Amino acid sequence: MSEVSKTPQPRSSPQSSVLPPLSFWQRLGPLVFDGADSSDTRLRKSTLLLTAVLTNAAAAIWMLWFGAEGIRIPLVMMLGYPVASLALLAWYVQSRNFRAYSFVQLSLFLVMPVVVQADLGGYLESYGFVLLSMLAPLGALLAFGRNASLGWFGAYLVLVVASAVWHHGEALDRGETAMMPAMNVALFGVTIGALLSTVTFFLLRYLVLQRERFQVELAAQHQLLQAEREKSEALLGNLLPPSIARRLRDDPSLIADSKAEVTVMFADIVEFTRLADALNHEPRRLVDVLNHVFRRLDHLCERYGLEKIKTVGDAYMVVGGLDTGGGGYVEGMAEMALDLQEIFARDPVVAVLALRFHVGIATGPAIAGVIGSTRFSYDVWGDTVNIAARLTAEAPPGTVFVDEATHERLTGRFDFGPAREISVKGKDRLNVYQLLGRADPSVSPNTTFQSSSAEVLSLRSASGGTRA
Numbered sequence: 505m506s507e508v509s510k511t512p513q514p515r516s517s518p519q520s521s522v523l524p525p526l527s528f529w530q531r532l533g534p535l536v537f538d539g540a541d542s543s544d545t546r547l548r549k550s551t552l553l554l555t556a557v558l559t560n561a562a563a564a565i566w567m568l569w570f571g572a573e574g575i576r577i578p579l580v581m582m583l584g585y586p587v588a589s590l591a592l593l594a595w596y597v598q599s600r601n602f603r604a605y606s607f608v609q610l611s612l613f614l615v616m617p618v619v620v621q622a623d624l625g626g627y628l629e630s631y632g633f634v635l636l637s638m639l640a641p642l643g644a645l646l647a648f649g650r651n652a653s654l655g656w657f658g659a660y661l662v663l664v665v666a667s668a669v670w671h672h673g674e675a676l677d678r679g680e681t682a683m684m685p686a687m688n689v690a691l692f693g694v695t696i697g698a699l700l701s702t703v704t705f706f707l708l709r710y711l712v713l714q715r716e717r718f719q720v721e722l723a724a725q726h727q728l729l730q731a732e733r734e735k736s737e738a739l740l741g742n743l744l745p746p747s748i749a750r751r752l753r754d755d756p757s758l759i760a761d762s763k764a765e766v767t768v769m770f771a772d773i774v775e776f777t778r779l780a781d782a783l784n785h786e787p788r789r790l791v792d793v794l795n796h797v798f799r800r801l802d803h804l805c806e807r808y809g810l811e812k813i814k815t816v817g818d819a820y821m822v823v824g825g826l827d828t829g830g831g832g833y834v835e836g837m838a839e840m841a842l843d844l845q846e847i848f849a850r851d852p853v854v855a856v857l858a859l860r861f862h863v864g865i866a867t868g869p870a871i872a873g874v875i876g877s878t879r880f881s882y883d884v885w886g887d888t889v890n891i892a893a894r895l896t897a898e899a900p901p902g903t904v905f906v907d908e909a910t911h912e913r914l915t916g917r918f919d920f921g922p923a924r925e926i927s928v929k930g931k932d933r934l935n936v937y938q939l940l941g942r943a944d945p946s947v948s949p950n951t952t953f954q955s956s957s958a959e960v961l962s963l964r965s966a967s968g969g970t971r972a
Contacts, residue, residue: 535597551646585616606647614640618663634667744882760873766825767837768889770896772862776818796853808836823884834913841904860902864895867909894928904939911937
């Protein structure tokens, strides 16, 4: 095997085989652009440099035409302008002083046609060569903007008018001794216009191309921004009630509302501290259990149009009536309370750990608002919240306690145990009722049978003891 065959060949990366080759302008980019240049600065630099390149190309075409016709080519045009332009470009690559480069380059655009015209003998003899000075205000418009270009345009007009006036008399006297036949004079005039038009066209075409690229980039950025906005709004919608999320998006000022009536429920896992201690060496499992429980509760909230406010440890807080009027949310809260007890009684994950829930529901006035600035949250405060929390603490495992206001709104549609009194800090003793289930529409809720059954069921549930 030869030495060549033994030499390992470098593998081309998958990316290199699909990347397009760099264009001429991309390879020149590091020479003329700085890393800190904005897109606007890059556009200004590239357009002025392109103007210089096109101008030199136009000068070369002009000289070839003059040479083909046997006309003397002005030295300032043949050597002066190209050499000065290239030297100026080399100085810019070294200094990176674009402002100074722009001023000198535009001055060359402005003065060079005037000098060439004077060398050729006047406006007619040069066939309107001075009109190429229009490249100066055009380049200034591209490099410095509309306001700065006005001065250059004024200088162009002054030079054109002065040049025409200065050579007017001499041009009339020598009108019959033109350097070329009339047909060639017309052709040269057309050539001047064509050169100026060509340079202008390609500059404007380049600007349009860059604008289209910027529009594509802007559209892509807009799509990314819209996607991020949708993500932010979705996250905000998960953290806050929809109406509050909309208000916060439209007006990020303080949000504080006084609600005449809401229904608050807390669902708390019985003896969660014991469970946490038992799973102390299995933190992932503990979090998985809580995530499983709270996700099922989230689904119940969505089903009944209720708002999850927060979770504190193993406690899950739900409020109804924040966005809607009427009493439908009170019934929805009772339905959710019964559903969660029934669902988790059959849930295999919860059954393995023998988890049960205390649930307390209270109805009444409350204050709701958004607090915080970086990690803001929507919360509800007031006696109604405190009563619901107290009822949760008093409810035996696997039962639902409601206050008197909730009981009044649900009587006839749900079964309750008899009233019992509890003491609440800072308040008189309160009547509370155990929510037993949905009422049977075929049996009157006031019959002795139903009341007796309710009492028996209440006592059976209470036999589980109070909350640890």
